[in-house]
Amino acid sequence: MKRMLSSIPALIICLSLAVGCAGNSPAQTNSSQSAAAQSESAALQPAEQSASAVAESESAQPVENVEIRAAWWGDTGRNDLYQQITGRFEADNPDVKVICEPVSWTDYWDKLAVQTSSNNAPDFMGMHPQYAADYIGRGKIEPLQQYIDSGALNMEGWPEGVINTGSVNGTLYMLAMGVTFSSVFVNDGLFEQLGVTKPGFDWNWDDMKTIGTDTRAKLDAAGMDSSWFMADLSNNLNSWRYFVRQNGHEIYTADGEIGFTLEDVTDWWTMYTEFRQLGIVPDAATTTEYSTATLEDSLFSRDKVLAILVPVNQFKLYSTTFPDKKLSIIRNPSAAGKAVGEFPEGAHFAISSASAPEKKAAAARLMNFWINSAASLELFGLDQGVPGNTSLSDSYMPNLDEYQLQIYDFVEKLSEIGTPSTFPAAGATEVDALFKSIAESISFEQTTVEDGAQQFFEQAKTIVADNKS
Amino acid sequence: MKRHVFNKPWEAYLFLLPWLVGLLSFTIIPIIMSLYFSFTRYDMANSPLWIGMGNYMTMYKDPRVWKSISVTFRYVLLGIPFQLSFALFLAVILKKQRAGVRIYRAVYYLPSLFGGSVAVALLWRQIFNKEGIINRLLSLLSIEGKNWIASPDTALYTLILLSIWQFGSSMVIFLGGLQQIPQDLYEAGSIDGAGKVRLFFTITLPLLTPMVFFNLIMTIINAFQAFTPSYIISGGTGSPVDSTLFYTLYLYINGFKQFKMGYASAMAWVLLVIIAAVTGVMFGIGKKWVYYDD
Amino acid sequence: MTKRRVNSIIFHVLIILFGFTMLYPLLWMLMASFKTNQEIFAGVNFFPENPTLGNYASGFKGVSGYSFFRFIGNSFLLAAVCIVGNIASCSMAAFAFAKLDFRLNKFLFSVMMVTLMLPFHVRLIPQYIVFNGMGWIDTFLPLAVPKFFATEGFFIFLLTQYMRGISNELLEAPRIDGCSTWQIFLYFMLPLSLPGLMTIGIFTFIWTWNDFFSQMIYISNPIRFTVSVALRMFVDTTGQSTWGALFAMSCVSLVPLFALFIGFQRYLIEGIAAGGIKG
Incomplete structure (x- = not known):
């Protein structure tokens, strides 16, 4: 029924166009719908292409x-x-x-x-x-x-x-x-220029606070008050996944249930709220403004952050896009004395x-x-x-x-310490969007960390449950 | 009422034939299907599952639906009056034949030609971000501007400005309408000693009402369905904090990002009812002030 | 005389100043199209330091081995077909709504208006299913064929509104002379509606030229890419965006639109003798 109804216009248009098309396409008296539709499509395509298509179909070809x-x-x-x-x-x-x-x-x-x-x-x-x-x-x-x-x-x-x-x-x-693995690219040149000791290859969240605070002070001294240590990742589900894994959990369990705890969310957003207040990561508006920026226009590109979280395979892309910056690769912050966050991605x-x-x-x-x-x-x-x-x-x-070698080395190293992770449950896209939206609301101080975490915990459960049924 | 000239009603249906065929094949089927989807749970991969009024009940309890309705109404109510008066103002100014006027018209139309290109997103950020042109101008007056495009309380206004900036289509329709107004009416008016402003309100505006009406209806219908500005500027999220979450954008997020096409269809039908109600009222009021020559 | 001249100068100065503000974003883009990718974001100057045509060269190289000229050609072809379709089908429907007496006039007009009110995104899936069933995916057919069936309610409404403004007396004379309704439509109504027809022609061109979402959905093979689809290929948030090429090609793609508008606005806006319509 649907097909019949929808083929009416096709027939009519082919009939009405037949006169107009006769000049440049071989006369087609075959009135079957598909043939007519094809001649119509040929008429609408650039002449060159339809010509090459004809040539191709005429050349000898294997049956299969x-x-x-x-x-x-x-x-x-x-x-x-x-x-x-x-x-x-x-x-x-x-x-x-x-x-x-x-x-x-x-x-x-x-x-x-x-x-x-x-x-x-x-x-x-x-x-x-x-x-x-x-x-x-x-x-x-x-x-x-x-x-x-x-x-x-x-x-x-x-x-x-x-x-x-x-x-x-x-x-x-x-x-x-x-x-590939998540990694942090560091702008070595800028660290040297500021006189801040850059984070080591194996660093942790405590280091992020101390180095970040140090960087803030040096940035202010240098008059760079609209630059920060690192981008705000409070809304980045993948970064949080590391954090959850370091706590010994997974966002999703192997059988597709919610695997994180309320504390996993609360601690994460509490930590980042502190980072934001200390000026280690940018204010909410800046983060939002740059959330849609492409690489060339990013906070990192503009020297507004000294470190950024990126999948390591993009190291060559970054190095060639920013030939003037001296870059190096370090791990994601780990948690002292806790589980490993890294997993192959x-x-x-x-x-x-x-x-x-x-x-x-x-x-x-x-x-x-x-x-x-x-x-x-x-x-x-x-x-x-x-x-x-x-x-x-x-x-x-x-x-x-040289860049590819660094990528290769990094993947080799982390493959040894990384542990397999679970697969996201159906509904993961929606959970991701929810995470972003609540994190943003917290950063603009429209929701408290406690309320936001509670909301996320409850709603994520509902989403995953809904997608199972 | 001279319609008796055309006294064979069946002829009307002949003229409407292409439209009727198109309606039945390209329009009605999708509309009916979407109505059906709105009563189902449909993830676009598996067959729709009938859930009755479920989607509509969920909508009622969904705070983001209410948020998006409020954002959309603000966009409509704040954007349209400015856009239309601006378009009318420029149409009247650029109506007269004089040197350079054709270039001016084209120049003022250019922003509209630009549409929803990806480049707009970057341009708008260059203007309204923390280090953008607006703030650089403000700093000349020693005012420290904010991050207009990324602050929850101002982001929507930058999108409204975008819609006002692209006022060209309305202007063109006004210009077309203005040319229909006979010049001798103005001459008669001038002889009576009426000033320019008075001529505008006594002659131009009344005779232009069909075009004003048309533009009003169309911009209302389009503004309620606004999608592209927020899609390109917020990256399809409605950020910051849902302050640019247009209704249609939220519908799109549900349908395309979260595979809830049933829910999205229910949202679409609610929007249809809202627009139809508003447009119906406009048509009702329109009878009172729109001037037709028949 | 002198007062008039002063007024005229003030008019031009104001309109140019204001026009410049309006155009600033576009001029910025034009300037950016002559800058290197680095300078676009790093530079603070409005004018390019070392103007380069490199963006135009890389832009015209196009996508996937197809030159940008092909995309321009595709867009032109699609737009031309859509213009013919819209003008032919919408004018017929509008004539019926505006000038013909039939019982369902008001009802069908409301139906037409309602079809405008359902958001595009929910119509898209059922439409895609229909077109897929017809084997039309990855051709221009889903984008062009519906135009021959007056699916653009906006234009029917616009023309209806326009034709209502045309006096019935002008159509009465030929009727008395024995013209058929079809002849009246063809030889009197259409010429009288020329500005309206031009308007929908130009709008069709612009919309087709700029529409990215449905073109992106229906067209997959780069050989059939249109300008708006191709432009989106220059920007990718996961890789290296060629902003310079995007700006250059955006400028290029504005040229036909701008030229079309300048060339046709005489018909669009001034094409009808004043007083010719209303007696």
């Missing part, structure tokens, strides 16, 4: 040609890089054609949400842990074990821990694009469960090529962290530049 759609987020540089990788894959696999669908980070998730509603998600796609639970929980991601069994995906050389970053409840859904590749079987198989081959072939890793490098396939390291180690 598969066309898959591959989507990712990223900047223009990354798009070019990834397109080269898919290009190399196509050269190796002439029976597969890859259509690239690059989108910027914000738009990527809006678009994927809409596509999912029509079972029209890209066959091969980037997936981020922040959103993965929402898609996996709703059955939109294809489990990968069968492709490993069939040999399409070769997991040789992959450490257990790295493979597991993509499994939920024991089922493998995604493969890591690379392994990173973005993943996934396959849409709604795709046709032959497309899924082709997507699995693309995935395998991307993360397991020297030809791809030569280009891909450490863009998303240290590749999971350790047996290929020999092929890319010699090519690493």
